Amino acid sequence: MERRRRLRSLFDIIESMLEGMESFEEEPMYDAERCCLEPLTEVKETENEIIITADLPGVNKESISIHGDEEHIIIEATLRKEIKFEGWLAAGGEISFKGFRKAIKLPVSVDIERAKTSFRQGILEIRLPKKVKRVKIKIE
Amino acid sequence: MSVEEEVIIREIEEISVKNPKVLIGLPEVGLVGIISAIHLIETLSMKEVGYLKSHYFPPLVILHKGKVKAPMRIYNYEDILLIISEIPIPPAVIPQMARKIVNWSKDKGTEIIVMLGGLPVPNRIDIESPKVYAIPQGVRAEEITESLGIERLREGIMVGPYASILLECCEQEQDALLLSAEAYMQYPDPGAAASILQIVAKVLNVELDVKPLLEKAEDLRIRLRDLMRRTTQTMQRMGKMQEHGIPPMMYI
Numbered sequence: 001m002e003r004r005r006r007l008r009s010l011f012d013i014i015e016s017m018l019e020g021m022e023s024f025e026e027e028p029m030y031d032a033e034r035c036c037l038e039p040l041t042e043v044k045e046t047e048n049e050i051i052i053t054a055d056l057p058g059v060n061k062e063s064i065s066i067h068g069d070e071e072h073i074i075i076e077a078t079l080r081k082e083i084k085f086e087g088w089l090a091a092g093g094e095i096s097f098k099g100f101r102k103a104i105k106l107p108v109s110v111d112i113e114r115a116k117t118s119f120r121q122g123i124l125e126i127r128l129p130k131k132v133k134r135v136k137i138k139i140e
Numbered sequence: 141m142s143v144e145e146e147v148i149i150r151e152i153e154e155i156s157v158k159n160p161k162v163l164i165g166l167p168e169v170g171l172v173g174i175i176s177a178i179h180l181i182e183t184l185s186m187k188e189v190g191y192l193k194s195h196y197f198p199p200l201v202i203l204h205k206g207k208v209k210a211p212m213r214i215y216n217y218e219d220i221l222l223i224i225s226e227i228p229i230p231p232a233v234i235p236q237m238a239r240k241i242v243n244w245s246k247d248k249g250t251e252i253i254v255m256l257g258g259l260p261v262p263n264r265i266d267i268e269s270p271k272v273y274a275i276p277q278g279v280r281a282e283e284i285t286e287s288l289g290i291e292r293l294r295e296g297i298m299v300g301p302y303a304s305i306l307l308e309c310c311e312q313e314q315d316a317l318l319l320s321a322e323a324y325m326q327y328p329d330p331g332a333a334a335s336i337l338q339i340v341a342k343v344l345n346v347e348l349d350v351k352p353l354l355e356k357a358e359d360l361r362i363r364l365r366d367l368m369r370r371t372t373q374t375m376q377r378m379g380k381m382q383e384h385g386i387p388p389m390m391y392i
Contacts, residue, residue: 040365055327057361
């Protein structure tokens with residue numbers, strides 16, 4: 001019993017260390033060269049659409065630009081007010097960001113010409129119809 | 141290895157509050173707990189009085205205003221103790237952490253543990269004032285829920301650190317109240333935190349102005365992106381999506 005508990009505990013420690021390592025492998029959520037922050041995004045897939053949402057606080061609708069192709073979407077937006085971090089360990093001192101930028105690889109091909117967008121409460125939503133060829137399968 | 145060794149609570153100075161109310165703000169849905177806790181610390185000028193540590197936590201410290209801080213800390217104001225974590229709690233340590241917090245709270249003669257959380261709702265974007273729900277455990281918690289007219293959540297599956305703390309409170313007969321505001325699952329939600337804080341103010345009998353919080357909502361959403369992303373990854377690992385399931389006994 002005691003040995004099993006110790007083993008469990010050992011596995012827990014290894015799992016916990018791996019969790020820690022995963023978080024260290026993460027890409028930073030900013031691009032220092034472009035002075036851009038990466039927004040939080042969510043990509044959902046429904047039967048007919050790919051729905052992307054992006055949290056873009058501090059930007060005006062007019063400053064958002066969305067471009068892409070059948071398989072990629074790039075979202076860019078300018079912040080109303082520059083965000084400055086001072087004495088920040090990761091950036092070696094001072095760094096400021098002027099906007100958001102995120103490139104998203106889509107899980108399936110989409111018809112980008114028929115995309116629909118909305119921007120409410122700082123959240124951008126892009127609805128992209130899937131390019132699908134439907135075939136009826138006959139039951140033999 | 142005992143629970144006592146797996147999670148340690150260090151009091152920087154002796155906490156001599158009698159029958160405190162213990163608030164807990166952990167990274168969860170919409171970071172509602174963290175945002176609420178930050179606002180409470182600022183508004184009430186709460187004093188840092190302790191911290192939690194564990195070898196299960198990632199080896200990191202927080203640097204703030206040139207000072208080194210543990211990521212999971214305890215603050216105090218009058219009879220209120222507040223536990224805040226700036227890191228998602230690793231799933232492997234959740235049960236031990238829950239037991240340690242409840243043991244420690246019992247030792248302090250805690251009147252009630254109040255957990256600050258978010259309830260993910262798909263139509264959050266259409267909701268102007270997020271509604272707050274309660275899960276009370278114990279007579280005192282039920283009295284508060286009743287007297288403040290908070291709607292109770294009655295069925296469902298809960299996953300995460302608050303679920304473990306609630307279970308521990310059940311076992312140890314510790315009064316506890318989980319407050320959950322309608323929130324975005326994966327985006328920091330200061331609006332949901334404002335709703336929770338309006339209830340917390342009544343539970344604690346303190347004045348809490350949420351206007352300054354709402355004024356800096358955009359700034360918080362920008363600065364909390366990293367923690368939100370890590371929290372989302374942790375929630376996925378611990379099976380948070382099970383909360384969308386129907387409990388098997390629901391229709392009996």
